[in-house]
Amino acid sequence: MHSRHSEWILILDYGSQFTQLIARRLRELNIYCEIHPYNVDLNEVKEPTPKGVILSGGPKSVNDPDAPELQKEVLNWGIPVLGVCYGLQLLSHNEIPGSVDKADKREFGRARLNIDDHSDLLKDIPDDSVVWMSHGDHIHELPSSYRIIAHTANAKVAAVRHTQKEIFGVQFHPEVAHTRFGSQLLKNFAKNICQCSGDWTADSFIETHVKSIREQVGSDRVLCALSGGVDSTVVATLLHKAIGDQLQCLFVDNGLLRKNEFQNVLKLYRDDLHLPVEGVDASEMFLERLNGVSDPEDKRKIIGRTFIDVFDDFVQHQEKFKYLAQGTLYPDVIESVNFKGPSATIKSHHNVGGLPEKMKLSLIEPVRELFKDEVREVGKTLGIPEHFISRHPFPGPGLGIRVLGELGKDNLSLLREADYIFVEELKEKGLYHDVWQALAVLLPVQSVGVMGDERTYEFTVALRAVTSLDGMTADWAHLPYDFLANVSNRIINEVKGVNRVVYDISSKPPATIEWE
Ligand code: XMP
Numbered sequence: 001m002h003s004r005h006s007e008w009i010l011i012l013d014y015g016s017q018f019t020q021l022i023a024r025r026l027r028e029l030n031i032y033c034e035i036h037p038y039n040v041d042l043n044e045v046k047e048p049t050p051k052g053v054i055l056s057g058g059p060k061s062v063n064d065p066d067a068p069e070l071q072k073e074v075l076n077w078g079i080p081v082l083g084v085c086y087g088l089q090l091l092s093h094n095e096i097p098g099s100v101d102k103a104d105k106r107e108f109g110r111a112r113l114n115i116d117d118h119s120d121l122l123k124d125i126p127d128d129s130v131v132w133m134s135h136g137d138h139i140h141e142l143p144s145s146y147r148i149i150a151h152t153a154n155a156k157v158a159a160v161r162h163t164q165k166e167i168f169g170v171q172f173h174p175e176v177a178h179t180r181f182g183s184q185l186l187k188n189f190a191k192n193i194c195q196c197s198g199d200w201t202a203d204s205f206i207e208t209h210v211k212s213i214r215e216q217v218g219s220d221r222v223l224c225a226l227s228g229g230v231d232s233t234v235v236a237t238l239l240h241k242a243i244g245d246q247l248q249c250l251f252v253d254n255g256l257l258r259k260n261e262f263q264n265v266l267k268l269y270r271d272d273l274h275l276p277v278e279g280v281d282a283s284e285m286f287l288e289r290l291n292g293v294s295d296p297e298d299k300r301k302i303i304g305r306t307f308i309d310v311f312d313d314f315v316q317h318q319e320k321f322k323y324l325a326q327g328t329l330y331p332d333v334i335e336s337v338n339f340k341g342p343s344a345t346i347k348s349h350h351n352v353g354g355l356p357e358k359m360k361l362s363l364i365e366p367v368r369e370l371f372k373d374e375v376r377e378v379g380k381t382l383g384i385p386e387h388f389i390s391r392h393p394f395p396g397p398g399l400g401i402r403v404l405g406e407l408g409k410d411n412l413s414l415l416r417e418a419d420y421i422f423v424e425e426l427k428e429k430g431l432y433h434d435v436w437q438a439l440a441v442l443l444p445v446q447s448v449g450v451m452g453d454e455r456t457y458e459f460t461v462a463l464r465a466v467t468s469l470d471g472m473t474a475d476w477a478h479l480p481y482d483f484l485a486n487v488s489n490r491i492i493n494e495v496k497g498v499n500r501v502v503y504d505i506s507s508k509p510p511a512t513i514e515w516e
Pocket of ligand 1: 393471
């Protein structure tokens, strides 16, 4: 079921790496939008009628035999259209095939925009501002139904508008941060031209979804797996607001959580958020099944399967559930355009994958239209405490993928202590929010050291802290040396069994954030 906001903009994706950024920029203006592949069945995106359409950029040339095409019907919907880069070239090619060709000079990077018409799309944008170009083709013959509204030194046609209709095109990328007035341009398009009021806020999201969840669920029951993370907590809190005790949450101690995590988070769920939650201690079962397993993928699979078994056992003793709620986010959902075949690829990341099929449950994913920071906003508005909302991400398989190799109670508790010291120190020194994620990893190697007058032969802890926007790419955090020295000292002095601490200075890619 779709609960699309009534005032929205449709983004047709032609495969540009920047398409998601168009959505981000619009959402920042409190305008709801959705990204769909360029060849989406238009019947699926007609209701409610979008206020405007944006045609994204893309890696192809409009002259390629297999170039993704314009669904011309959108030009007859009578709503404004904005073509970005490839999108602009499509508009031109649509009127005069052959009007786009290879530019003498491919243009990548900064250019200065000279504006010929300051009305509509380019309103309130000063002349000679920086824009970001990234194209190999250009328009050499502009159809007579369009006129130029801006140019650059290298591109005669940098921005155009249709002479009769509200159809616009830009050769540069307004969605990237390097385009100085890009957000202003998108605001001009969405607010002035498409007449979106910008009424999409956390409050309006909650109001719409409480209503639609109630309609969808009726009098049935919903099961929600809580991980202790922000996404599932927001989902559960939203569902609870909508359907009260028809919701049942389950929080599993898999023996792979951080120090005091199970008790602390369960307390927050019960005392602060008043969620109907059952806490199940399944740590023995997880650790038993993981015994002797060292391959990272095997460990992940065993952990995932064990979750399913714990769930299965739980529902046997419960009134029947019809739905399973999950905290899937928008970046997991967006269908990336696949030019090689008709099917679109969907990336998904489920810690309890396979659960709905096995239990014949239908999925409810109320935050699947949101980006992470928007989920945090909704969480705050729902009254979830700030300190919880701003926690670092923590993976479903937990410390299980941070004790490298075989797991055991001893090495898990050793890592738990080291992790606790690292994170507590970050919080105490005011550095916790400067990093996207911080963690400790226990390496399965022993090395020689000396403590007092004694030779030691003990384990190594690796500290990892990264800065990132979305976890997809990351840089190692440049934490102060003094801070690292202090953490290292504390870990070696306080955690018995560790005589060496190292700091991970690899970025992602080529490394990943987690070590397994
Ligand atoms: P990597 O290690 O792939 O991690 O760079 C990117 C982000 O995803 C988290 N992560 C997971 N989260 N289940 C999760 O819920 C998983 O299996 C999983 N593996 C990695 C990781 O902590 C980082 O934030």
